[in-house]
Structures are given as structure tokens and as C-alpha cells.
Amino acid sequence: MKKAFETGIQQAKNAIENAEYILLGGGAGLSAAAGIEYGGKRFKENFASFIEKYRLTDMYSSGFYPFPTQEERWAYWAKHILINRFEPGATKLYRDLLRLVNGKNYFVMTTNVDSQFEKSGFAFDKVFEVQGNYGFLQCSTGCHNKVYYNESLVKEMVEKTVGCKIPSELVPTCPVCGGNMDPHLRINQYFVQDEKWYEWNQSYNTFLKESGGKKLVFLELGVGFNTPGIIRYPFEQMTYHNKNATLIRLNKENPEGAKENIDKTIAFTEDMQEVVSAIME
Template sequence: MNPIDQQLIQRAKSAIGEAEYIVIGGGAGLSAAAGIEYSGVRFTRNFQPFIEKYGLTDMYSSGFYPFKTQEERWAYWARHISLNRYEAASTKLYTDLHQWVQNHNYFVITTNVDSQFEKAGFPQHQIFEIQGNYGYLQCAAGCHDKLYNNEALVKAMVQHTVDCRIPSELVPKCPVCGGEMNPHLRIDQYFVQDGKWYERNASYNEFLRAAECKKTVYLELGVGYNTPGIIRYPFEKLTYRNEHATLIRFNRHNPEGMEGNEDKTISFTGDMQEVITSLLN
């Protein structure tokens, strides 16, 4: 690493070391940097039959593909969920991140739905998965607010997929209204916010309030402009309002920050794993 990078490393170490509160925001770029990529070789290696049959190009856009039947739709989603939630072990980037902050007072908000924070050792009660979690199903019409663990069903779907279809008897139906089910992802206005969601939302907001005028680090990891109003913009505003705050941003393509925060922002544009490793040394 060059000297200027080392200066940034030391500034980040000092900020974390002195912080009374650390607010961690994890975006899609964090999981991508950890190796959970939705395109490229990882996609083509795991979805070849779906690519050949439907012309799919990546896991993100494939989630919006208009499958003609529920049997086809769930064959795809079962493979998607299995790969990213159940087959993916805890990654080194997430475990290193946990090691970096584990002895500090922190809370996590993430738009990621792959449970990597939990797998790395972050306590569940300190993680707010605002956009959902691959491990659950919900009523597609949001007729009630209960979520359903899908592990056994997803594994059965994958096991019994033939020609990109699952057996009709495995297609999930809402136990209340009898309608279709969805993965628990914020894809429309029917996203279910259950009791646990509201508890974590309240805990997160309470943590933000407690950190307002304290030595606080807003640690933004791989957050782009897909949903900037959840992490990126709030972190910038909170940093701007708190004279004791530091924003540490990991973003290869959009490292620039809000005007007025220049002296409070530490931006890393290099390989996230390499930077976190340097921060641990």
C-alpha cells in the first residue's frame, strides 16, 4: 500500500479506537467483495440450465424474470436462495470485519439478505435486516405478518428440480389466504414487517439517537445508489450534524461524500478485503 493509503489506515484505526458508538451499514458491495457475487463465473457455474432455457444473465435481474408457472419460478428461487443463504459459509471479509469491531459498541443496518453478518458472529439483536432475509417466506399479498422458515422446503425444491421445474406439490401456498408466497424480500408494497422487524427498527433508531452527539463512526461498506436513502444519505447527514463523527466509506466507484463532510470522511476505494486486513494488523 502506498503512503497515502497508510495515512488513511491510521486515521481509520484511530477513529474506531476512539469511538463510543459505531454504526455499521452493509450494502451489496460488501457481500460482492466477500465473494458472494451475483454475476460472472459464480452465476454461470450454478445456473447453467436456467441460462440455457431462459437466457438469464445474472442473479439480480433473474429475480424479476416473468416465469410462466410457479413451478418454474420456485425452481429458480430455490437455487438462488440455497446458493446464497444455505450453501454460502461465513466469509473471511465478514469475519474479519467482526474481529475489527467486536470489542466496540456497535449496531448493524444492512440491505443484504444473505445472513452473512449473523454467520460471522454478529449478534442477531444488533442486526437490522431492513430489506428482508432469504431464509424466510411470506404471503405474496401480505395478508398477515408471519414469516416462515424455508430451509427444509428450499432443499427439497432443489433436490427435486427437473428441467428447471419443481413438482407442483412443493409450490408454497399461504396458509392463511391460500395465495402465492414470496421470498421475504422488499420487492413490492406487500413486504412483511413482522414483530421482529419492528423491534430491530426501534433498537436501531434508539442507537442512532444515543450516538448523535458522541464520538461516533459511521462505517459504510459497499453501499451504492440502488437504495441510498437507507444507509448512504442518512450516514452523511448524521455525520454532518455531529461534530464528533467520522464517516468511513468503502466504495470503489462512488467514494465522494456530502459537501461539508470532507474533513470527517475517510474513503477507501481499493480492495475491501485488503483494507480490512491492514486495519486488523
């Protein structure tokens, strides 16, 4: 195992060193590996009263819980957003990833919504958060094409939460239609793709066009099968169609890939921080 790991690390080093372009794909497993976990001790410590009252089991499934009132719903979501978006600073794993690709022509496609790439120093215009961002709100029915930064509101909600409820006057309402607001997350067909979203989408497509046929490394990080059509499957397909591409996959649970790419894929199931640190040595 150690020999195979060392061989894989050397192959990954060579691929990254020789790459003309690097496309990073960040999934939920990346932030979990960085310490932003949605279950276990971290969940229990932050949501004890919600667990007792609603029998919640983890932060991911809790996002779909049918809270009886908007006051209760936003008491939960404010805490969720605070501890995953605003409280954490840049984590070591994300900072190390930046060091790994710094000086290269890179772009980031991520389904994560916690802004860790931005916090860690990745260029703002090179990070496409395709599924949204915890730091913003949107109309729950997408009645207009705008999102709203929510940091001060979220912090006030958490500060004034009593008995798993926020004061009614803090419940956000849409400034256009007067309806409910949602966190800016792709949870249904009403997800708002504002002007900035389309700019990032265009930048992503431009990067793909420019890197076509070049020495391109797909660095896939903690991407499972929750939304495989956004990162995992496209990375597989683009690796297959580019003879100069290499896919580096860091994934403890799902390292397997398309058999057609077996000679172009370097997969690791070890701790992600360990792998990234070893590649940088």
C-alpha cells in the same frame, strides 16, 4: 497512492479505536467483496440450465424475470436462495469485520439478505436486515404479518428440480389466504414487517439516540445508489450533524460523498478485504 492509502488506514484506525459507538452499514458490495457474487463465473456455474432456457444474465436481474409458472419460478428461487443463504458459511471478510468492532458498542444496518453478519458471529439483536432475509417466505400480498423459515423446503425444491421446474406439490401457498408466496424481500409494497422487524427498528433508533453527539464512526461498506435512502444518505446526514462523527466509506465505484463532510470522511476504493485487514494490523 500508497502514501494516501497508508494515511487513510491510520486515520481509520484512530477513529475506530477512539469511537464510543460504531454503526456499520452493509450493502451489496460488501457480500460481493466477500465472494458472494451475483454474476460472472459463479452465476454461470450454478444456473447453466436456466441461462440456456431463459437467457438470464445475472442473479440480481433474474429475480425480476417473469417465469411462466410458479413451478419454474420456484425452481429458480430455490437455487438462488440455497447458494446465497444456506450453502455459504461465514466469510473471512465478515469475520474480520467482527474482529474489528468486537468490544465496541456497535450496531449493524444492512440491506443484505444473506445472514452473513449473523453467521459470522455478530450479535443477533444488533443486526437489522431492513430489506428482509432469503431464509424466509411471506404471503405475496402480505395478507398477514408473519414470515416462514424455508430451509428444508428450499433444499427439497432444489433436489427435486427437473427441467427448471419443481413438482407442483412443492409450490408454496399462503396458509391464510391460499395465494402465492414470495421470498421475504422488499420487492414491492407488500413486504411484511413482522414483530421482529419492528423490534430491530426500535433497537436501531435507540442506538442512534444514544450515540447522538458522541464519538461515532459510520462504517459504510459497499453501499451504492440502488437504495441510497436506507444507508448512504442517512449516514451522510448524521455525519454532518454530529461534530464528533467520522464516516469511513469502503466503495470501489462510488467513494464520493457530500462536500460538507469532506473533512470527516475517510474513503477507500481499494479491495475491501485489503482495507479491513490493513486497519486490523
